[in-house]
Amino acid sequence: MMHESDSVRALPIITFDDDELLTAASASAAASADAGVAVDPATGAEIGRFPNQSIADLEAAIDTAEAVQPEWAALDDRVRRAYLHRAADAIEASSEALARLLSREQGKPLNGPNARFEVGACAVWTRSAADTELPVEVLIDDGENHAELHYRPIGVVGAISPWNWPMMISIWQIAPSLRMGNTVVIKPAETTALSVRALVAVMNQVLPAGVLNVVTGPGRTVGAALTRSPKVGKIMFTGSTPVGQQIIEASAANVTRLTLELGGNDAGIVLPDVDPAAIAQDLFWGAFINTGQTCAALKRLYVHDDVYDRVVEELAAVASSVPMGVGLDEGNLLGPVQNRNQFDVVDRLVESAKASGARVVLGGDPDYDAPGNFYPTTLVADIDPHNDLVLEEQFGPVLPIIRYTDLDEAVRLANELDYALGSSVWSADRDAALAVAARLRAGTTWINSHGGLHPAVPFGGAKKSGYGREFGVEGLKAVSEPHVING
Template sequence: MSVVPEMKQALLASVSAADNGRKIKDPATGETVGYAPQHGVRDLQNAVDLARSAQPAWADAGHETRSAALLAAADAVEAHAEELAQILSREQGKPLNGPNARFEIGACSAWLRAAAGIPLEPETLVDDGETRAEVHYRPLGIVGAIGPWNWPMMITIWQVAPALRMGNAVIVKPSEYTPLSVLALVEVLNTVLPAGLLTAVSGGRDVGEALASHPAVSKIMFTGSTATGKAIIKSSADSIKRLTLELGGNDAGIVLPDADAKAIAEGLFWGAFINTGQTCAALKRLYVHEDIYDAVCEALTEVASAMPMGVGLDENNVLGPLQNKAQYDIVERLVDEARKSGARILIGGNPDTEQPGYFYPTTLVADIDNNNPLVVEEQFGPALPIIRYKTVDEAVAMANALDVGLGASVWSPDLEQARTVAARVQAGTVWINKHGAVDPRIPFGGAKQSGYGLEFGVEGLKHLAQPQIING
């Protein structure tokens, strides 16, 4: 592994100099974190030219060489883990501790290692003495990776690692809210990757549109809102790009009447409030049977009241601010509407407008109607509606009523019963007695308007390749 000796200080210093870039502020304090370069469509074309030059040799290198490079990249990430976590915490707002910044950097190296280690051999489809047919998986060419602001480093790796493993070059377009952390991550990765193979272009919507429509780009991977996903589909249509879209979710959790409220409370809390609720596959609406409704509300409130929220660089905090003002306004509006409708605020709902930063307190809302905007709209923040139900059929119907289906969960000590209920829920993944627990070995993707295509595991690798049948 070739690591630049000065990089430890350079990564932190690189986000401090103005250099005529766009100012990026800490959402917890309002202080300036650094300045992001303002790339444009011409910079994107330069990245495409570099990728075109670098990709053929990378494709010819084979799986063993590419896997070794990903393992070296994981080593490089681990060598700079603390610097990367500091940048991430300052720019995104998430605390260093808990399932937050350091956790995210650890996930980056874990997914790099997983992508390197998953076997993918040619598959024999028919071999009957007369016909032999095999399916092979060839590189696509150039992959465009458009990432979000909530898990900017981790999701970039989710896109980059399998694309590189399958022999592609990658152009990364980070969110305009969190470019610095992704640029730092790409800088670390490029200490061990061939020049030109991985490039980050930090630009605005025009760059994203140009990447989605560029004729030399064979595939787009996108994680973000359903509205933006639809725009990418339209931009990619003329060149008939392959797409993997992980879009909005409004994940339902169903607590069955035999569940132990105290035993599941912490799992429910982190399912909903990981990354301060800013996670596509977070638990965003909770359906609880009337027999244990009050007990679950009480147990969740007890857990929520013990979770410290504050500036991410404070080692004591496990919850941070909303990343941007627009998201803060959405959460504030939805909770206010719920309060006005007569819903009961168990905890939170009273932001301190005197403190700096986009902090919205951990909020639990009970006795709320299933048609309330806080239930129907994806809040993407620290406010969880808890809906009472009488029958499992009613709970399943409410869970399936929306046009999204990224994830869901069922909570019960009776695993057979929980799996039976899970099979009825319309979602790409249904977890049992947990929520949002992604695994690099297990495919992940959405149902309905939560997107299409799969990530992770061997299926994720296949979605970054062109299948070719050799018949004869």
């Protein structure tokens, strides 16, 4: 039964402890003949199990979402907003247990811009989706003609979330979709399935039954079936460009609406007027937030020859001072690479740089026999701009630093790749930075920072980094069907 907004605010909320949350996230895994195993990437220890569901399970979830969607859409917008605020309350009530499970399964430490930060962002983005206004637009009203633009729900939204920010990016998909009257079926990445199942369990305390559904299973079967379903009107996906291309093909027959946030290999350009010591901290965290496992992280840094050596020196000083280790240790700020496949990608690219004669300033020497997927914080200097480490997205704790003397050449190198999610310009002169920013091809360009996001500011990529925008008004429009009424 759907409730009025006052009743929604009074819905009871359980505060989960660690064991209760793990039990909720693992629900029905025991009944699964082929349960998935969640492993701590810092230690290799088993955390828990989750159901490996079938295509039949997925279809049942889609049918449920489809059945309840008309009633959810028929609610007054104020009531759906109230549900989202109550869901944010529920996230906050169990925030510590959510953060601890996220830290164990994803690997990110509790402190810094990591697990507690991510769970807090889930509540912030949920409230922002609830509070963003999307009024009816009067397009023309001249006495003879009157036309209005309304935004209607699409229906069932299929959400496919990644392993790097599994809770936060899931919320980016869930919250605006629910706000606009859609229902959701979410398929999380297999290596962070428990985190997303836990988040959904917490939110579903207060959401009406069937509005938000989670299905866990292999991407090649369950995920692929979600993208092909004729009952799904919109797919939201964050992940690699090759998988995004597969989704485009799979969804074509149904003309399914798509929002795709795909791979990034973000460039930063440092101009010669900077104070290296003043920008080193922000450069470091722009590159190494979440141990470098962020789509819009700084992944290749072009530094003018006049300040190159000092920038490298200051970056190395910061990098060597940031502790890396098991996420539940309160003192750590960097964690392991989330899975061994990605660890191997990072290792291959660093070895390619070493073989080319590039200078490893820091790191680059993992202990392959140690438990967990720890790759040391690594800076690589004096590297050819067309080395594999520069051209491919490393998605790990490594930053190549390229020396340049000609700004036009640096801009050309920054723009030459197929990826264009984000970029940044670093300068003491804002006008000079803005002039360079205007020449860069990217969904977002930051000035004297990199990767910061705001729930009111649209975010998305250019070129093969995807299409569609999330957050704010544009994010609500992306999960809606525009409807013009004339007369």
